[in-house]
Amino acid sequence: MRSRTPRRGRTLAVLLAAVAVATAGPVSGVAEASAASRAALLPAVDREVRFTADGTTAYGTVHIPAHHAGRGLAAALLIPGSGPTDRNGDEPGGFTPHTLALMAGVLGEDGVMSLRFDKYGTGRTGLGGRHSAPDMAAYTRQAVAAYDALRAQPEADLDALLVVGHSEGGLQALLVDRAVRAKPAGLALIAPQDLRLLDMLDDQLAADLDRAVAAGQLTGRQAQLNKTGVARAIADFRAGRPVDTSGLLPSLSALLNGVFGPVNADFVRSDDAVYPPSVARGVARGTRTLVTCGTVDTNVPCRTTPPLLSALAAARTTGPGLRVLPGVDHLLHPAGTPVDDPVIAPAARRALHDFVRPWRQVTAG
Numbered sequence: 001m002r003s004r005t006p007r008r009g010r011t012l013a014v015l016l017a018a019v020a021v022a023t024a025g026p027v028s029g030v031a032e033a034s035a036a037s038r039a040a041l042l043p044a045v046d047r048e049v050r051f052t053a054d055g056t057t058a059y060g061t062v063h064i065p066a067h068h069a070g071r072g073l074a075a076a077l078l079i080p081g082s083g084p085t086d087r088n089g090d091e092p093g094g095f096t097p098h099t100l101a102l103m104a105g106v107l108g109e110d111g112v113m114s115l116r117f118d119k120y121g122t123g124r125t126g127l128g129g130r131h132s133a134p135d136m137a138a139y140t141r142q143a144v145a146a147y148d149a150l151r152a153q154p155e156a157d158l159d160a161l162l163v164v165g166h167s168e169g170g171l172q173a174l175l176v177d178r179a180v181r182a183k184p185a186g187l188a189l190i191a192p193q194d195l196r197l198l199d200m201l202d203d204q205l206a207a208d209l210d211r212a213v214a215a216g217q218l219t220g221r222q223a224q225l226n227k228t229g230v231a232r233a234i235a236d237f238r239a240g241r242p243v244d245t246s247g248l249l250p251s252l253s254a255l256l257n258g259v260f261g262p263v264n265a266d267f268v269r270s271d272d273a274v275y276p277p278s279v280a281r282g283v284a285r286g287t288r289t290l291v292t293c294g295t296v297d298t299n300v301p302c303r304t305t306p307p308l309l310s311a312l313a314a315a316r317t318t319g320p321g322l323r324v325l326p327g328v329d330h331l332l333h334p335a336g337t338p339v340d341d342p343v344i345a346p347a348a349r350r351a352l353h354d355f356v357r358p359w360r361q362v363t364a365g
Helices: 007-023 026-039 099-109 136-151 168-179 197-214 220-238 250-259 265-272 276-280 306-314 346-355
Strands: 045-053 056-064 073-079 113-117 156-166 186-190 288-294 318-325
Touching (some): 045 113, 045 136, 073 099, 073 168, 099 156, 113 136, 136 156, 136 168, 156 168, 168 276, 186 346, 197 220, 197 250, 197 265, 220 250, 220 265, 276 306, 288 346, 306 318
Parallel strands (some): 073 113, 156 186, 186 288, 288 318
Antiparallel strands (some): 045 056, 056 113
């Protein structure tokens, strides 16, 4: 059974109480222990870490919040979403929402340390000398190595390990949970990929076409023909047949040719083979879980979450469960916020605070 209180924190409290009884009366002993605790308050710090997966060195940041010396901290692995998303949640070309860096800060407010990393193809890690594009399993092995690196940090409470994944990182959080022997005490799936990859793409493109019809940019018939063409292309790719995107809107044709092209095909096929609810059914009973969906998230709309939620319920997980975030988009922004603004909506912050409530540490005073 997992402890929700840092084990080393309880040990320190017992030792301080014993010293107080042995050396002084109750009042002076408490005062001395309190003074010692204040003197031992360590400031927050970030430090660079490196770890190895499949012979490739990856780099990341460990954020240690202010804490009292000797107390173990709940420790969260933060996993980025799809594409060239680095340890901070940013991508090349000025796309700087800082999603993961901001989440590290929110968790740090509750005394939870974290590790976030540059996945393959991003940041300091880059491709790391790899001669082929990573598939889903390679990304999972990298995330598992990051989890092990987090466990090795001297401040980490091994009874309070957490995994927090955003978007595709939510699916990776489930895959990490399945792969590791030392199971995390909690999983936070933030706007997670909850369908097979190409089903999610089909859903997103259909919604885009419907919006184009509503805006008067396409006729209903044009939209339906393109929906049919997208579905056919996906079916052909899954069956290993040549994909023909002729007849689709130029923007859709270019998108699908990129998705199914030689650079991305292996990864897309490996990701599409995973059905997130099937993985979720294997989460250990009693694991504290959080699933968020934003009401204006067009990538992972709330209507697609029920199968994932049902799977977690069948696994008898605990915790906050689903948190619907009103007016919040996929980047955890309030609706209408520019995509590269580094901000997390208050509703998303509250959901994260609620998730880590059993492990919260207060350092003031």
